[in-house]
Amino acid sequence: MSDVHAIGPEHSVPPAMIARAATLAGGGAWRCELAGERLGWTHGVYGLFGIDPGVRVERPEIVGLYEDESRETMERVRSAAILSGSAFTFDAAIRAVTGERRWMRVWGEVESRDGRAVALNGFKQDVTRQRAELEQLRARAERDPLTGLGNRATFEARFLDLPDPASAGIGALVLLDLDGFKQVNDRYGHDAGDACLRSFAMRLWDTLGDAALIARLGGDEFAALLPHGPMLPRARLIARVIPLLASPVAWQGKLVHFGVSAGIAAAQGSPESCFAAADAALYAAKRAGRNQVRIASAGPAAAPPHFASVPARETLYARHGNTHRK
Structure with missing residues (x-):
């Protein structure tokens, strides 16, 4: 007998369980409402940026934590997604408020109403270790x-x-x-x-x-x-x-x-x-x-x-x- 059970509408997953699973995966969910650019994060995203959960975060301050090249990539991809309504993903290098350099992988999709983009929703995952391992493999191959x-x-x-x-x-x-x-x-x-x-x-x-x-x-x-x-x-x-x-x-x-x-x-x-x-x-x-x-x-x-x-x-x-x- 299989130990895997489908979860139907009558057995919805509690939001706390979803947030905990995301944190264990090294990341969390995020949301940005385009009118006013208000941000919403789960605990995993706060941890990724080195910010205490619950602290109010403003998008200009968070964008400033991106390294220059990654910031340009993020803004370009974000603008294209809003115009096209398509999903997106990219890797970005950031400096956490602690000063630590980290890599994160960002997934996102556009939420639209009446044909107009109103918000972005997605997931951010810490891939610092994976990037370091990739760099080590590349260095061994090139040196x-x-x-x-x-x-x-x-x-x-x-x-x-x-x-x-x-x-x-x-x-x-x-x-x-x-x-x-x-x-x-x-x-x-x-x-x-x-x-x-x-x-x-x-x-x-x-x-x-x-x-x-x-x-x-x-x-x-x-x-x-x-x-x-x-x-x-x-x-x-x-x-x-x-x-x-x-x-x-x-x-x-x-x-x-x-x-x-x-x-x-x-x-x-x-x-x-x-x-x-x-x-x-x-x-x-x-x-x-x-x-x-x-x-x-x-x-x-x-x-x-x-x-x-x-x-x-x-x-x-x-x-x-x-x-x-x-």
């Missing part, structure tokens, strides 16, 4: 777990997938590679190599703080997307900080040494051609010796044909499948 920088997928999405990097505010691509990293792993072990990668990543972040993205592409290769600006000063800056980036890392009482090479290319043309030019400049820097920086020459000859003919993704996958370029 390299060893260094905390962006990963290769993020680099592809934010650079290689762009139709025109320059129009997206990207002025240059820098590719960097650790010299002698294989010898570090062979001599000291992979834990020491990981320590070098983490230290290098932190130094790179501190040095190129204005970069739109700093990512580890795989192995010992990194990339930075720089904003618009003259190329020569950029190259000189990187050349000046190379000794810092390549300074030895302390590991179990020893100093582990490695070098750094860098290739820079202006974000001109397609992402593929820019990557090929920066890659060619990086190889030129490595051929010139440890701790060198090279700028890709402008124009069609920026990269030799054998670089330009290989798509950037294939280059990255081939390079960092299970091998490292040293």
Whole structure:
């Protein structure tokens, strides 16, 4: 026999039970009468905003608790619903009166009389924890777990997938590679190599703080997307900080040494051609010796044909499948 029973008109749910269920769900019901914009809340909504139940709430004050972008979204969605008479839902970030930042999910519908909207009724639920969990999942998907920088997928999405990097505010691509990293792993072990990668990543972040993205592409290769600006000063800056980036890392009482090479290319043309030019400049820097920086020459000859003919993704996958370029 089923333990589930239908509730008919003769067994209506008490309002207190409904309010309690809403509070347990992390939210509550709300109502806004459009004439005068008078608000009505259950206890759950008061708790969401950090306001004592029963306190008279005025809509202008409550709207002021929304963060700017969420406030704009709320007003836009609300106005469209009143005009169309349709139901709506959106997520909004607020600052409770306690100062705590919270996320809530808002559902609403329009109450009309004689074809005219007179009130909005709905439900608000605290989704702060769910949003935090979503952000954590997104961060794990977008970041390299060893260094905390962006990963290769993020680099592809934010650079290689762009139709025109320059129009997206990207002025240059820098590719960097650790010299002698294989010898570090062979001599000291992979834990020491990981320590070098983490230290290098932190130094790179501190040095190129204005970069739109700093990512580890795989192995010992990194990339930075720089904003618009003259190329020569950029190259000189990187050349000046190379000794810092390549300074030895302390590991179990020893100093582990490695070098750094860098290739820079202006974000001109397609992402593929820019990557090929920066890659060619990086190889030129490595051929010139440890701790060198090279700028890709402008124009069609920026990269030799054998670089330009290989798509950037294939280059990255081939390079960092299970091998490292040293």
